Amino acid sequence: MRLFELLFLLSNISLLALMVLLKKGRRRIPVFVGSGIATLLLLMHWTTEGYRLQLIFLYCITIVFLALSGYSYFTKNGPKKVPRFIMGTAYSAIAIMLVFTASLMYAFPVFQLPEPTGEFKVGTQTFHLVDTDREEIFNEANDGKRELMVQVWYPAQAGTGRYAPFVPDTPILQYMAADYGLPGFTFQHMKYVSSHAYTGAEVSSEQTTYPLILANPGNGSSRFLHTSQAENLASHGYIVAVIDHTYNTFATEFPDGRITTSTTNDLFSPDQDYRTSRGNRDKLGKVLTDDVAFTLDQFELIQSGQLPSRLKGKIDLNHVGVFGHSIGGATAYDASYDSRIAAGIDLDGGLYRLRDRDNLRKPFLFINSESYFDNLKRVSDNRVYTDAELNRMGSTREWEDQVTEDKKLELKRMRETVDVGGEVLYIDDTEHFNFADVQFISPIFNMLGITGKIAPERANSVINAYMLDFFDMYLKNQDGILMKGPDNRFPEVKFAFQKQQNKKTP
Numbered sequence: 001m002r003l004f005e006l007l008f009l010l011s012n013i014s015l016l017a018l019m020v021l022l023k024k025g026r027r028r029i030p031v032f033v034g035s036g037i038a039t040l041l042l043l044m045h046w047t048t049e050g051y052r053l054q055l056i057f058l059y060c061i062t063i064v065f066l067a068l069s070g071y072s073y074f075t076k077n078g079p080k081k082v083p084r085f086i087m088g089t090a091y092s093a094i095a096i097m098l099v100f101t102a103s104l105m106y107a108f109p110v111f112q113l114p115e116p117t118g119e120f121k122v123g124t125q126t127f128h129l130v131d132t133d134r135e136e137i138f139n140e141a142n143d144g145k146r147e148l149m150v151q152v153w154y155p156a157q158a159g160t161g162r163y164a165p166f167v168p169d170t171p172i173l174q175y176m177a178a179d180y181g182l183p184g185f186t187f188q189h190m191k192y193v194s195s196h197a198y199t200g201a202e203v204s205s206e207q208t209t210y211p212l213i214l215a216n217p218g219n220g221s222s223r224f225l226h227t228s229q230a231e232n233l234a235s236h237g238y239i240v241a242v243i244d245h246t247y248n249t250f251a252t253e254f255p256d257g258r259i260t261t262s263t264t265n266d267l268f269s270p271d272q273d274y275r276t277s278r279g280n281r282d283k284l285g286k287v288l289t290d291d292v293a294f295t296l297d298q299f300e301l302i303q304s305g306q307l308p309s310r311l312k313g314k315i316d317l318n319h320v321g322v323f324g325h326s327i328g329g330a331t332a333y334d335a336s337y338d339s340r341i342a343a344g345i346d347l348d349g350g351l352y353r354l355r356d357r358d359n360l361r362k363p364f365l366f367i368n369s370e371s372y373f374d375n376l377k378r379v380s381d382n383r384v385y386t387d388a389e390l391n392r393m394g395s396t397r398e399w400e401d402q403v404t405e406d407k408k409l410e411l412k413r414m415r416e417t418v419d420v421g422g423e424v425l426y427i428d429d430t431e432h433f434n435f436a437d438v439q440f441i442s443p444i445f446n447m448l449g450i451t452g453k454i455a456p457e458r459a460n461s462v463i464n465a466y467m468l469d470f471f472d473m474y475l476k477n478q479d480g481i482l483m484k485g486p487d488n489r490f491p492e493v494k495f496a497f498q499k500q501q502n503k504k505t506p
Helices: 003-021 028-049 053-075 084-107 170-179 188-192 223-235 274-304 327-335 370-380 387-393 397-419 456-475
Strands: 121-135 145-156 210-216 239-244 251-253 259-261 315-325 343-347 364-369 423-427 493-495
Touching: 003 028, 003 053, 003 084, 028 053, 053 084, 053 188, 121 223, 121 274, 145 223, 145 274, 170 188, 170 251, 170 259, 210 223, 210 274, 210 327, 210 456, 223 239, 223 456, 239 274, 274 315, 274 327, 274 397, 315 327, 315 456, 327 343, 343 456, 364 370, 364 397, 364 456, 370 397, 370 423, 387 397, 397 423, 423 456
Parallel strands: 210 239, 210 315, 315 343, 343 364, 364 423
Antiparallel strands: 121 145, 145 239, 251 259, 423 493
């Protein structure tokens, strides 16, 4: 909770306590003073922190308390005697509203992103890119060219002014809430969350050029949900471009105000057989991979000055990496076949287009959640689901047999990366959404099992450390210490294909 909203809540709890504990004749002045303090805190909260709808009951309670106590104070007598039952009911209702408001403040806090750990300040810039060579196939009209919004974080000169907001396009927050099955206003307070990057800052002159890393969010996610990872890499001397894959995000806003939402789920249906579903995933995957190649093309134009940007001449195109989460991780793997990309990272994403490619002969790092790794281990151990397990999953044996066939090929691809300098890791007590900034949004995600038992700040620091170590090793020819084996600073990290490290090894 923010300072003034916390004090504001406590002032209203104190007001209720005064009303309940003090006798009628002795409460007039204390309640009036308390109401004045609560109102002052309300104004300070509104002025410095901004209002939010989660506190609507608190606002109403404060105004009612001020009105009634002011009337009582200035008229020297209170309202007419009210039956005890009605007063008790009113106090109970206020107590319930206070508890409800406190719960909302806890469940949906105005959180702080982790501070970047590098020596550079961070700047950010957003690009609107149009691929005139590709038709858009995921919009309802099925026309127009493929458009992307790409946000870039980079090492910057010492910044001035305020940090950029965490969410650059606040109108999209209602779509994010809808994606979670929540009312549209639920995440509007996230407009108050700050990043650690300056908009429009000049690129740092400390180095001539900086390696480029392209990043890909997961299905139904967004570029801003990888802000902490991008900022951290940028603070260590990388230019990081996170791609909003249009129609695969929960929402993307373009400069002219158009907002697109996710339609790629329409490719899939519960009635499809497995091969049809796999084919549609490959179809989607090809578009996402082509987005990465196109974005890299555009950065070549930015580097040469053909596209105007303060990044001109600052991009080291001889050292390019890629990473992503979920299907964005699969995109990173598939895009790494591009000869311009030197190394990549998949954060908890199952692969696609497995049968369309030969071995990937370049360093690639897989970092998996514990639950995803357990699924891979089941495949490696040739463990077959029981009928009861299939019923709980709502799946069929035929479907899961085909999943197993694909996962065996995926495991083969993962093992092959180790032979050329890559690695396969998993992190204890993590779940799928510990690999994106969604883990910071609400502690109830942990209660629901959306994120794992590990603290979000710890998960973020561990993942960032291994990503940085890997990219430093292959894009800067330095470090690589964490790739050599287990480190006692990170006991939750396990090396999947070193049997001596963990019994779970597939």
